[in-house]
Amino acid sequence: MSITLxxxxxxxxxxxxxxxxxxxxxxxxxxxxxxxxKNEELNVxxxxxxxxxxxxxxxxxxxxxxxxxxxxxxxxxxxxxxxxKGQVANASSRILENYQATYTATVVQKLExxxxxxxxxxxxxxxxxxxxxxxxxxxxxxxxxxxTRVPGGSSGGSAAAVSADMALCALGTxxxxxxxxxxxxxxxxxxxTTYGGVSxxxxxxxxxxxxxxxxxxxNAVDARIIWNAIRGQDEHDMTTxxxxxxxxxxxxxxxxxxxxxxxxxxVEPAVLEVFNTAVLKLEQAGHSINRVPxxxxxxxxxxxYVVMPAEVSxxxxxxxxxxxxxxxxxxxxxxxxxxxKSQGFGAExxxxxxxxxxxxxxxxxxxxxxxxxxxxxxxxxxxxxxxKTYDFVLTPTTPTAAFKFGEKSSDPLQMYLEDIFTVSxxxxxxxxxxxxxxxxxxxxxxxxxGMQFMGRHSEDLAxxxxxxxxxxx
Amino acid sequence: xxxxxxxxxxxxxxLELTDQEIETFPGQLANVLDFVRQVEDIDVSGVETRDFxxxxxxxxxxxxxxxxxxxxxILDAMPETKDEYLKTKKIx
Numbered sequence: 076m077s078i079t080l081x082x083x084x085x086x087x088x089x090x091x092x093x094x095x096x097x098x099x100x101x102x103x104x105x106x107x108x109x110x111x112x113k114n115e116e117l118n119v120x121x122x123x124x125x126x127x128x129x130x131x132x133x134x135x136x137x138x139x140x141x142x143x144x145x146x147x148x149x150x151x152x153x154x155x156x157x158x159x160k161g162q163v164a165n166a167s168s169r170i171l172e173n174y175q176a177t178y179t180a181t182v183v184q185k186l187e188x189x190x191x192x193x194x195x196x197x198x199x200x201x202x203x204x205x206x207x208x209x210x211x212x213x214x215x216x217x218x219x220x221x222x223t224r225v226p227g228g229s230s231g232g233s234a235a236a237v238s239a240d241m242a243l244c245a246l247g248t249x250x251x252x253x254x255x256x257x258x259x260x261x262x263x264x265x266x267x268t269t270y271g272g273v274s275x276x277x278x279x280x281x282x283x284x285x286x287x288x289x290x291x292x293x294n295a296v297d298a299r300i301i302w303n304a305i306r307g308q309d310e311h312d313m314t315t316x317x318x319x320x321x322x323x324x325x326x327x328x329x330x331x332x333x334x335x336x337x338x339x340x341x342v343e344p345a346v347l348e349v350f351n352t353a354v355l356k357l358e359q360a361g362h363s364i365n366r367v368p369x370x371x372x373x374x375x376x377x378x379x380y381v382v383m384p385a386e387v388s389x390x391x392x393x394x395x396x397x398x399x400x401x402x403x404x405x406x407x408x409x410x411x412x413x414x415x416k417s418q419g420f421g422a423e424x425x426x427x428x429x430x431x432x433x434x435x436x437x438x439x440x441x442x443x444x445x446x447x448x449x450x451x452x453x454x455x456x457x458x459x460x461x462x463k464t465y466d467f468v469l470t471p472t473t474p475t476a477a478f479k480f481g482e483k484s485s486d487p488l489q490m491y492l493e494d495i496f497t498v499s500x501x502x503x504x505x506x507x508x509x510x511x512x513x514x515x516x517x518x519x520x521x522x523x524x525g526m527q528f529m530g531r532h533s534e535d536l537a538x539x540x541x542x543x544x545x546x547x548x
Numbered sequence: 549x550x551x552x553x554x555x556x557x558x559x560x561x562x563l564e565l566t567d568q569e570i571e572t573f574p575g576q577l578a579n580v581l582d583f584v585r586q587v588e589d590i591d592v593s594g595v596e597t598r599d600f601x602x603x604x605x606x607x608x609x610x611x612x613x614x615x616x617x618x619x620x621x622i623l624d625a626m627p628e629t630k631d632e633y634l635k636t637k638k639i640x
Contacts (some may be wrong), residue, residue: 175624377585417563425565432561492584
């Protein structure tokens with residue numbers, strides 16, 4: 076049996092491994108060969124894990140002794156802000172350049188227990204701040220569909236890995252769209268899980284009220300396999316919710332879907348055209364689709380740019396050059412802090428730390444932070460109303476397809492607008508998925524674009540289900 | 549936002565800025581703050597923020613690690629150590 080990586084899914088790879096048509100070694104070697112061939116140009120992996128051979132052997136053993144699962148032997152990429160003991164986890168920052176994880180993240184442990192083979196740490200925007208990987212201290216990742224364009228971000232390396240056949244699946248983190256936006260721009264499925272659904276223990280924190288870990292996969296079925304493996308309450312992450320909480324009875328034959336009226340005005344015409352065609356297909360398949368005014372969605376991005384930097388300024392304060400990571404010695408302790416941070420953090424990290432410092436400072440905290448928390452609550456209430464009638468809120472994942480390097484990097488606000496459709500799911504804590512909806516032609520390259528289904532809290536299975544239904548149309 | 553304010557903020561955040569950052573940050577941060585300000589006047593009276601009523605979840609501190617189990621890994625990660633201690637500049 077011959078294996079074609081481009082069309083390979085977890086389900087098919089598992090069948091081949093189980094039947095003995097291919098060994099774990101051979102499968103992993105196919106991916107390593109592609110990495111060898113493409114990584115220099117695409118800059119997807121920062122480092123490869125040093126124990127791949129051991130992992131391969133352990134996975135093959137699970138097939139021999141009958142303990143293999145659907146995920147055993149599946150080659151997976153790991154975003155560089157997720158920790159695997161002994162491996163580099165630098166969050167694409169200079170301040171953690173030689174840092175090796177001292178413990179393993181819960182999600183990674185869960186996948187390791189099933190025999191997943193982790194190939195390496197993927198490039199990202201520094202500390203997950205950005206939408207293009209241009210904020211990485213180790214150079215940007217290139218979009219496999221057109222190397223003059225960005226892969227999206229912040230999990231751009233993980234998204235590109237799956238699209239360039241440098242891994243069969245990947246894990247990323249999503250604070251404001253960092254899984255869904257690169258998934259859309261690279262042409263794969265990306266799931267932002269319900270807040271609290273998946274443990275963040277071992278993820279390098281950015282915005283703790285927003286961060287979630289989730290999968291990149293070739294299709295919704297594969298994404299569900301990974302989601303099922305990584306979810307669940309964890310005593311190491313007190314924000315995880317009880318396993319009893321999941322609503323697993325949400326699958327319907329047809330769904331009611333709301334498109335926010337007037338909210339798509341900024342979408343590029345070519346993207347909107349693909350979106351409208353996709354919407355038509357959903358309608359023809361029997362799903363009911365209505366345009367519904369949802370004014371509070373427009374609060375999403377402004378609220379995000381208060382809450383997120385506030386949390387960033389607090390989370391990144393721990394990098395002081397004393398206990399781990401980079402150290403630049405100064406004359407005094409304070410001088411060491413300042414020199415380490417100033418030389419360790421890139422410009423975007425500095426901007427967001429300062430924004431956070433500003434919105435939390437005396438005299439401004441009420442005006443910005445308290446107002447943002449109130450608006451977050453209002454968004455929750457308004458969306459709960461919408462979800463009484465509708466199963467999903469549907470938008471394009473991004474207003475544009477992949478843009479060129481340098482196109483938005485000089486204007487932070489332009490870059491932030493990339494996340495206009497994705498941030499709301501993080502703010503209110505609901506699950507959302509990006510699924511490929513077609514391509515737009517840009518200067519001769521067919522660039523993928525995605526659509527986003529945002530579902531009710533704890534109904535991750537429903538967003539996976541509608542994504543699968545859409546894929547099958 | 550002017551240069552003086554940016555430098556003050558940087559000081560609060562324990563950052564030193566490059567000349568280029570001193571030049572570009574005031575405009576860039578002002579743009580973001582202007583963008584954020586579009587929601588400052590939205591009426592939120594009657595909206596109760598549940599965030600302040602969210603409860604802390606604690607667990608029993610039981611089955612502690614064996615003393616020294618993680619010592620080596622943690623010491624290895626430190627930029628500067630002396631014997632089995634973390635070494636820093638003196639504070640006073």
